[in-house]
Amino acid sequence: MNLSQDLVDRAFEIHDKQILSLQSKGRKQQEEIQKQNGKAVNEKIVHYADLGAALIKARDEGIDPFVMLEMVMPWEKFVESVEEAKKLSRPLNYDYLDLLESRFNYLRKYTPTLLNALEFRSTKSAEPLMRALDTIREMNNTGKRKVPEGAPLDFVSNRWQKHVFDEDGTINRHYYEMAALMELRNYVRSGDISIVGSRQYRDFDEYLVPQNEWKSIHSTGTRLAVSLNVEEYLEERTTSLIHRLRWVSENIDALEGVNVEKGRLHVKRLEKDVPEEAKQYSATLYSMLPRVKLTDLLLEVASWTGFDEQFIHASTNRPPKAEEKPIVLAALMAMGTNIGLTKMADATPGISYHQMANTAQWRMYDDAMNRAQATLVNFHHRRSLASYWRDGSTSSSDGMRVQVGVSSLSADPNPHYGSGKGATIYRFVSDQFSSFYTKVINTNARDAVHVIDGLLHHESDLSIEEHYTDTAGYTDQVFGLTHLLGFRFAPRLRDLSDAKLYVIGKPSDFPKLENLLRGQIDMKVIRENYDDVLRLAHSIREGKVSGALIMGKLGSYARQNKVAKALREMGRIEKTIFILDYISSESMRRRIQRGLNKGEAMNALARAIFFGKHGELRERALQDQLQRASALNILINAISVWNTVYLGKATDLLRSKGTLREDLLKHVSPLGWEHINFLGEYRFDPERVTTLESLRPLNQG
Incomplete structure (x- = not known):
């Protein structure tokens, strides 16, 4: 089927x-x-x-x-x-x-x-x-x-x-x-x-839960974050919007770095808040870490976390035996570094192309990759050092463009590649520097439609409450849907001066914002279609249909589609509330900036790892491209775990000497790689693996 x-x-x-x-x-x-x-x-x-x-x-x-x-x-x-x-x-x-x-x-x-x-x-x-x-x-x-x-x-x-x-x-x-x-x-x-x-x-209706099932759900309740009663919903959101409009209108002149000129909103760019000594302190910590080959790093992280046990054979339902684990890690590394199975076999004594190809086919399917990824993310989440970077309740998503060097349906022309074609590896990063979801998307597609899937369908223990994207990651409808699903959506708005704010009531009630309030929320279309919008949101929440698919369809629908229009109006309420909060709170703006910086730092590490074939994808099928992207994600998380464990050991040593600067730890990232050797002959030697109780000695000279 x-x-x-x-x-x-x-x-x-x-x-x-x-x-x-x-x-x-x-x-x-x-x-x-x-x-x-x-x-x-x-x-x-x-x-x-x-x-x-x-x-x-x-x-x-x-x-x-x-x-x-x-x-x-x-x-x-x-x-x-x-x-x-x-x-x-x-x-x-x-x-x-x-x-x-x-x-x-x-x-x-x-x-x-x-x-x-x-x-x-x-x-x-x-x-x-x-x-x-x-x-x-x-x-x-x-x-x-x-x-x-x-x-x-x-x-x-x-x-x-x-x-x-x-x-x-x-x-x-x-x-x-x-x-x-x-x-x-x-x-x-x-x-x-x-x-x-x-x-x-x-047909659009086939994507949603059946009408009779939806009616019965009304009596049992949903996992949506809003009331099923449209009047209760409208009263609550109207109160929230009016409260913020009134506060900002009364305090706009006192907001530092914010001004309104000729009906346009301007927010001053944030100054960097990372102290220079934090960079030096990070370098000191990394200088204490032992040098390690990527092969040994993977073996150690596998022994600590058991992530390799998640590659259960699709036919026999058995995890890899001890003698098979080096083959699993070799295949993972071959795809994650993009050197390919053939080159990996040439560089890895004792492991053949056939062994890795068999493993890639039978053990590295989507569910297994997702489970392995979640195992690494969960282990990392439990490390005490990770709590200095935040609590895992916020995340960001960003795309990494990758050129596709073969003819592929999933690759499209893009000016970024000159006359070539490309795809985008779209990655979700937690505030603790772990990557919990990834997918390969059309490089010309708007990122926004893929936000919902990453927030709902990762398998980790992270409980994401707030999510950041760049400007390309938002639409009015995404604002609406994320609110219905219980997430706080917080994109970085580079075109804020052109943003259109909406009001319920009269713009003249808020004199200092009147020139910014250029739209009226259509309450009628929300009332008439609220139940259908909730049915759509519930269908996405319960996995009946992917958020990317349904948001893509809504985005291409004609204007007369009432569900799309109602969701857009609901999103305009949320976008206006968000922009008012955004200009009211410098701490929120900094939080968004830091979250997106973490994603950009991870993209830098990803490019360093994905060095094979000049960083190009050479797979035609989307599924094969996704397998490479997932393998890359697992390598990233393995490096983040290994660094976090050893940085934790380094901080313990400094604490025992009374020289630990805890105030600077929040600025340290576990994504450094200068001490990791990605190249050379690859040997997977299980005999030399450390445990969490017998880690490699730190450099103290």
Whole structure:
């Protein structure tokens, strides 16, 4: 069943990518034409400006216009110039669509098969397109070349009209079919057309808990963080919003580093608050740590935590035997450093490519990787030193762009890679410097839609209450959904001066903020759709559907989708409350800054570890890319654990000497790697493994 759904989804993803590629090539061709013709077009403009001036002069002075024209340009040259201008000219309302007809055959290579293989169902608004697809299928099956009279045309947008109809009024087969296939992509993305047998493109209602089940849940309760009664919800959020608006309006002049000018909000950048002596103290602590090879580090951390025991065989359900553990760690290191199994086998005496490939296939599946990761995070969370960095209740997420060096459906062009393609490893980092969730996402996708999954579906013991992202990590709907699920969402807002604040009531009630309050919350749409929004949130909370999938669909839905609109309005309440808290509290701004800095520090370590193949992913399948990203995450966490244990030993020694500076420990990170050797011949020797009671000696010289 899962394989069938994946194949259906993959088939439509191919079509989606082909349409995007077609549009991209059309735009590039148009840009090339404009570049190539730019000089010639400019020459024509200069010529015709001179000719126009001559005609004006001829009329003003009563001179024969043809005589004046020939004084500027000989008649033969003028005729020749007009012909050249015709060749250079494009339609007055031109766009790149008129360049796509030559690319029709690219689509024809697969679209007849696609239309026959997939079964589509639609809402009423998409029925004209469904009839057009039936017409195209019939033409494909019968071999007809011309679009029959009476073919459906209601789906053809104004932009396509001038291309679909030829000059004699007949329908252009190529443009008719291309218009239909592009609209099919748009309608599927918007949810107006669903695909039978799909996981990602089903009817929207199928993603949610059934209505009858949802009604019974009303009496038993949910794990959502808000009341099921819309009036109670609105009263509570209105009170919270009005209270903050009133306080900020009364105190805006006293807020340090905050000012309002010409209806725009400005917040002064925070000064660095890490004392210089903290950096020196961190260097002193790290100088005490013994040098270690990555192989020995993994063996030691495995012996302390047992994370390697989580790689249970998918067929036999058995954890690895003692003699198999070095193979597991070697395969993990091969993928996490990105050197690959072949190179790892060459560098690791006694461990073969076949052994590691077998382990990677049968032991390193998603659930096993997640369990191993959670084991490391939980062990780290319990270390006393970790409490100096915070309590594990806050987290941040950030993407690490990675170039993809092969053709892959999950890789997309991005200016960051020049002419190449890439993906993004999206990582969630706790305030204690552990990475508790990771996934590989489209590098052009907005990070925001993936925030919910990381907060809900990690398997660690961390209890996240507040989450930070960069600007790309938020939308109004994410603000709304995180509140419903019980998380405090706190992005860093670089475009704060352009942020739109919303009010319930009259903006004039808050005179000093009136110019900032540019929107009214639509209470009516919230009241009418509150129950459906809660049903959606409950479905995500209970794992019926992933947050990324449903948020992606809501983001692409047409404006008239009431659930999406209601969630957006609820999110606007939360975003406004957050911005008011953000400008009111410097400590909150610093907390967000520190959280995001921890994620950036982890990305630096990740790039140092992921050195193989020049840091490129060479796997085509998303699942294989995710396996590499998960292995990298486990290596990061293993290093963080090892450093934390030994930094703990170093602080114990300094404490016994009376020289410990506890006030500086919160500025020390367990992500240093200068003392770790990632290179060389790799030997996994279990005989030399230390225990927590017999750690390597510190450097005290």
